[in-house]
Amino acid sequence: MKVSDDFIKDNIKDAAALMEMLSSESRLQILCRLTNGERSVGELARMCDLPQPTMSQQLKRLKEAGLVEGRRAGQTIYYSIKGDEVGAVLNTLYGLFCAAGPITPDGEPIASAKA
Secondary structure, X not given: OOOOHHHHXXXXXHHHHHHHHHOOHHHHHHHHHHOOOOEXXXXXXXXXXXXXXXXXXXXXXXXXXXXXXXXXXXXXXXXXXXXXXXXXXXXXXXXXXXXXXXXXXXXXXXXXXXX
């Protein structure tokens, strides 16, 4: 696929900002945990083994970057991934580092050509 120079120039800042957010192990772990659906701040803190103030700080950064969104239910705030770009990048990372083999953008295994 050939991409124009103008397209690259127009989108490089957004791509770099996304990569900066993913460069933190804590934020990357939070986003990975959110791929299965929304979670409360407390749930995420337990799952990621982070103190709740640290979790809140990281979620604030992710929200400011437009990568997650929050939904309040009473006194509890639930977070979920916002936008398809984050999910696509996380699926790619999962396929590279976590899955037994390559996967499609939908997370389905790709059959090996050697089979």
